[in-house]
Amino acid sequence: MYQLSFSLNQFLTQYWQKQPTIIKGGFTDFQDPITPEELAGLTMEEEIDSRFVSNLNGEWTAEHGPFNDAKFDGLNDSHWSFIVQAANHWHSGVAELVEPFKALPNWLFDDLMISYSVQHGGVGPHIDQYDVFIIQGMGKRHWRVGAKDIGQYTDNHSVNGLKQIESFSAIIDDVLEPGDILYIPPGFPHDGYALEPSMSYSAGFRSPKEQELISNFADYILAHDIGDVHMHNPALATQDGFGEISDSDLNTLTNMLIKSLDNKSTIDDFMGCLLSQSRHQLNIIPAEPTWDMDEIANHLHSGLRFEKVAGLRSLYHQNSENTVYINGEVFQIPVNQTKLTRALCNQELLYIEQLENALDSQAVNLIQDLVNKGYWYAKE
Structure with missing residues (x-):
């Protein structure tokens, strides 16, 4: 070590x-x-x-x-x-x-x-x-x-x-x-x-550049079909200058832009997805054959473990331990399994002692999904 x-x-x-x-x-x-x-x-x-x-x-x-x-x-x-x-x-x-x-x-x-x-x-x-x-x-x-x-x-x-x-x-x-x-x-x-x-x-x-944040946020907005609305102004009046952008219209458009950055839930998910993606290729091999829930539970109950793929980023926000971001994806953690969040994000090995309330079906289902994606793999 x-x-x-x-x-x-x-x-x-x-x-x-x-x-x-x-x-x-x-x-x-x-x-x-x-x-x-x-x-x-x-x-x-x-x-x-x-x-x-x-x-x-x-x-x-x-x-x-x-x-x-x-x-x-x-x-x-x-x-x-x-x-x-x-x-x-x-x-x-x-x-x-x-x-x-x-x-x-x-x-x-x-x-x-x-x-x-x-x-x-x-x-x-x-x-x-x-x-x-x-x-x-x-x-x-x-x-x-x-x-x-x-x-x-x-x-x-x-x-x-x-x-x-x-x-x-x-x-x-x-x-x-x-x-x-x-x-x-x-x-x-x-x-x-x-x-x-x-x-x-x-x-x-390496932290992301401001350019990367803006560019990736635009991609995220499009991919999730957020903000697909036009400006509405039923009080529109005539104006003398055909080429003029009025202060009121500019303010409305600016507020539309700011609003997209003022939604904490959207920003949290965007940042979690962005920051959990590695800049380098990972050795991810989806499970073949895939695991079923009983096999996951039996593996853990037998005292065996699952190991995280090297370099895989698994993150959570400081005050929100029931959402985990892994390799650009969002996963919800059962309310009574926040120990699982810390195990997934802070440790390389996953074993039964890290889980609360034994192995409830939601936790097993999540682990099954992660193993079948190839994010974690069986370790003897």
Whole structure:
């Protein structure tokens, strides 16, 4: 089990979205949860987001997976990396590395990305608009971090998807060794390259942009057929200017728009659905054959458990524990089963002791639905 060597509460107070920092020995006696060979194997899977980045002779190239064995045959000993996004969705050992960060909101956690780099391998100087904890695994990596929002994009920054910037003056310039953690808030330019074959684990935290909220809310309104009404004005009068928008009409239209944002129930459901959707593909496999209610009840009564699919987001609002949002869907929890809400949302395993009033039919029916969708699966 991985454990942070520092207080996350104190860290949030001093550094979170304020300034970058290096925490030496952030994990004591750190052991890599995955080998380079296993990571390379993940890059060969169709459903997994992976990249190969090379900067040999100063020429940057990036390719997206999946790859095959031939890709890794005859590679140089330097100047390349391969990267796997959301590796915690596909490897149980990697998923354990997320555990120490679960005091932070699940909806804010994006994924755990892994980079394997040989000497001088990296992705070049760039700026991210999210918070990231970069955990050093095997090997050593040299990192430089600049002041916030300093750095201009290069002329060819979008070539092959590499959003690189020009060089910058460093406020942090140091080498990370196994167990060290580099925290970088949004907007700070940074650049890291391997001094020797090394593994880096990036735990990213990303909130939706204002643009995303507006765009997704519009989609939600349309999908749920909300607000399908026109402005009505039976008191309409003539006006001198044909092209004029009257103040009264503008106010009416504006109030129609504001009204759509003033319905707490609609906003709660929209936010729950939006925030419970992962940005990365999940390993969801619907049950085949499907479970019936008796099989669900017998499984739990036998002391067996169901495990949540890695990376699946299951959320509830602070003052509304009878509605759960899972992967963009809404589920109602029986009034007398709020312990089930906390089990579904705060824990990875589901077992009978977490339920109130034994196993009533509504709770069993809900669990049956979740298992058959592939959101939870049987664990012996």
